[in-house]
Amino acid sequence: MLIIKTIIRLRSTLDKARAKGQTIGFVPTMGSFHEGHLSLMRQAKKDNDLCVVSIYVNPTQFGPKEDFKKYPRDLRRDSSMILKENIDILFVPSDNEIYSDRYLTYIDVEKISQPLCGHFRPGHFRGVATVVAKLLNIVQPHVMYLGQKDAQQVAVLRTMIQDLNFPVKVEVVATSREQDGLAMSSRNKYLSPKDRQESVVLYKALSSAKAMVESGTSSPAKVKATIKSLIKKESSGKIQYVECVNADTLETLKRFEGRVLIALAVFFGKTRLIDNIVIPQHDSRKIKS
Amino acid sequence: MLIIKTIIRLRSTLDKARAKGQTIGFVPTMGSFHEGHLSLMRQAKKDNDLCVVSIYVNPTQFGPKEDFKKYPRDLRRDSSMILKENIDILFVPSDNEIYSDRYLTYIDVEKISQPLCGHFRPGHFRGVATVVAKLLNIVQPHVMYLGQKDAQQVAVLRTMIQDLNFPVKVEVVATSREQDGLAMSSRNKYLSPKDRQESVVLYKALSSAKAMVESGTSSPAKVKATIKSLIKKESSGKIQYVECVNADTLETLKRFEGRVLIALAVFFGKTRLIDNIVIPQHDSRKIKS
Numbered sequence: 001m002l003i004i005k006t007i008i009r010l011r012s013t014l015d016k017a018r019a020k021g022q023t024i025g026f027v028p029t030m031g032s033f034h035e036g037h038l039s040l041m042r043q044a045k046k047d048n049d050l051c052v053v054s055i056y057v058n059p060t061q062f063g064p065k066e067d068f069k070k071y072p073r074d075l076r077r078d079s080s081m082i083l084k085e086n087i088d089i090l091f092v093p094s095d096n097e098i099y100s101d102r103y104l105t106y107i108d109v110e111k112i113s114q115p116l117c118g119h120f121r122p123g124h125f126r127g128v129a130t131v132v133a134k135l136l137n138i139v140q141p142h143v144m145y146l147g148q149k150d151a152q153q154v155a156v157l158r159t160m161i162q163d164l165n166f167p168v169k170v171e172v173v174a175t176s177r178e179q180d181g182l183a184m185s186s187r188n189k190y191l192s193p194k195d196r197q198e199s200v201v202l203y204k205a206l207s208s209a210k211a212m213v214e215s216g217t218s219s220p221a222k223v224k225a226t227i228k229s230l231i232k233k234e235s236s237g238k239i240q241y242v243e244c245v246n247a248d249t250l251e252t253l254k255r256f257e258g259r260v261l262i263a264l265a266v267f268f269g270k271t272r273l274i275d276n277i278v279i280p281q282h283d284s285r286k287i288k289s
Numbered sequence: 290m291l292i293i294k295t296i297i298r299l300r301s302t303l304d305k306a307r308a309k310g311q312t313i314g315f316v317p318t319m320g321s322f323h324e325g326h327l328s329l330m331r332q333a334k335k336d337n338d339l340c341v342v343s344i345y346v347n348p349t350q351f352g353p354k355e356d357f358k359k360y361p362r363d364l365r366r367d368s369s370m371i372l373k374e375n376i377d378i379l380f381v382p383s384d385n386e387i388y389s390d391r392y393l394t395y396i397d398v399e400k401i402s403q404p405l406c407g408h409f410r411p412g413h414f415r416g417v418a419t420v421v422a423k424l425l426n427i428v429q430p431h432v433m434y435l436g437q438k439d440a441q442q443v444a445v446l447r448t449m450i451q452d453l454n455f456p457v458k459v460e461v462v463a464t465s466r467e468q469d470g471l472a473m474s475s476r477n478k479y480l481s482p483k484d485r486q487e488s489v490v491l492y493k494a495l496s497s498a499k500a501m502v503e504s505g506t507s508s509p510a511k512v513k514a515t516i517k518s519l520i521k522k523e524s525s526g527k528i529q530y531v532e533c534v535n536a537d538t539l540e541t542l543k544r545f546e547g548r549v550l551i552a553l554a555v556f557f558g559k560t561r562l563i564d565n566i567v568i569p570q571h572d573s574r575k576i577k578s
Binding site: 100103105107109110111134137160162163167 | 296300389391392393394395396397398399400401418419422423426427429448449451452453454455456538
């Protein structure tokens with residue numbers, strides 16, 4: 001595995017690969033790897049000649065009161081953790097390499113950046129869209145791999161890529177979960193043992209919600225209420241949001257139809273966890289009739 | 290010359306060229322060609338294996354009260370005019386091809402989009418940056434050719450390309466002028482004979498300003514006043530702005546230093562003309578001492 005720190009060296013390495021006709025799979029990350037990241041890398045490796053993984057904790061996607069400074073960074077741990085994955089290139093640029101002193105350009109994906117996490121993290125998806133556009137132009141991959149755990153990020157980036165005609169395919173990989181169902185996250189390590197135990201309620205609640213929708217419940221309000229009451233009953237988590245939206249446009253659903261995304265964010269202590277579940281091509285009218 | 294209307298066909302044609310190792314020079318235009326466009330195409334043709342020219346009158350860069358609807362469109366004239374230039378591909382996408390019904394993504398280049406034309410055309414450079422990013426992702430050229438006539442456009446796009454790491458080189462071609470000095474523009478044809486005659490004052494004033502700076506005048510205020518009084522004296526043009534700025538950052542100059550851009554916009558009747566002149570690496574202190 002090559003560890004590359006500069007854009008110029010990465011480009012010259014990848015230009016040679018492209019000239020040989022090799023395909024490039026790309027996994028953008030903020031490091032602090034867990035099994036979820038590895039599943040993205042394995043898929044990228046399986047589908048392409050080369051797998052490029054980036055680690056960059058992007059300052060522009062953190063709000064002023066968020067955990068940018070304390071976000072876990074441990075390149076030694078991360079690089080040893082993926083040694084057996086046969087990653088070809090690990091790209092670990094410095095802040096200076098990504099944002100110059102005179103940096104001025106930002107990408108807004110309107111509407112789809114506003115609800116859910118976007119409502120509570122203003123500017124977050126602007127930062128995400130901007131850094132991913134940069135990484136796409138630097139790596140020029142054939143396929144980019146994203147995790148379904150960050151459902152809004154997937155929707156925002158898919159829209160940006162389609163709107164700006166980036167010549168890249170997006171593959172979304174299912175959320176990796178702990179044995180008890182908790183979605184893997186770099187932030188799970190912050191949970192107290194009690195919060196860790198209680199956090200299983202998130203996936204439990206989402207699974208119940210999915211079952212309700214699939215069995216014909218037509219009211220998103222009812223489903224949201226069920227999720228909220230289960231979380232309140234079985235944990236001390238503070239709910240930030242629970243929403244039922246169209247999985248592609250993120251527009252609020254008045255009734256269940258199309259590809260449904262049920263997404264939530266809940267604080268356990270100071271740790272904010274997000275999770276979601278997708279119900280493909282649903283039509284509540286068909287189930288009822 | 291191939292005339293291509295769809296992204297999918299353009300991509301498949303250019304993918305084949307790239308696979309053969311051919312280099313691609315790209316000239317983005319809004320059509321209504323004049324000698325200035327041809328000079329860009331000739332440079333692109335000279336420097337590269339293939340020259341791709343796009344014609345797209347981009348709605349997102351026109352303000353609600355601007356001339357989007359009446360902007361001249363004549364593909365027959367344009368395509369016949371460039372037949373002898375040996376252009377390889379003329380890309381003429383429809384509005385639907387560029388902006389879908391669900392289009393949501395925009396690129397802002399902060400600060401540099403705000404002064405000069407940006408002040409009077411809010412949103413203009415957002416539209417320009419967005420459509421050029423799209424065209425760069427569609428064409429994936431090695432070099433893009435821009436005209437110095439649109440000096441702020443050059444500065445905005447250079448910044449966007451550098452900031453977002455687009456893998457393309459930018460070449461700026463000198464402004465083409467009529468024999469009497471008027472900068473060529475698709476909008477010149479709107480001028481009345483009297484306004485056309487008077488409009489020569491713009492280049493005359495810019496040339497005098499350049500001479501003043503080169504001979505040691507240190508005060509931008511004085512140079513601006515000279516330009517304005519000459520325009521008022523020798524024409525009925527209504528001045529929108531005259532500014533002395535740094536040619537790269539477009540920051541207002543308090544004294545002449547670095548690469549100087551003197552730019553102006555003047556209305557003749559309803560027709561808005563812009564022009565500018567660049568003074569490379571100037572330092573008024575050195576001349577004085």
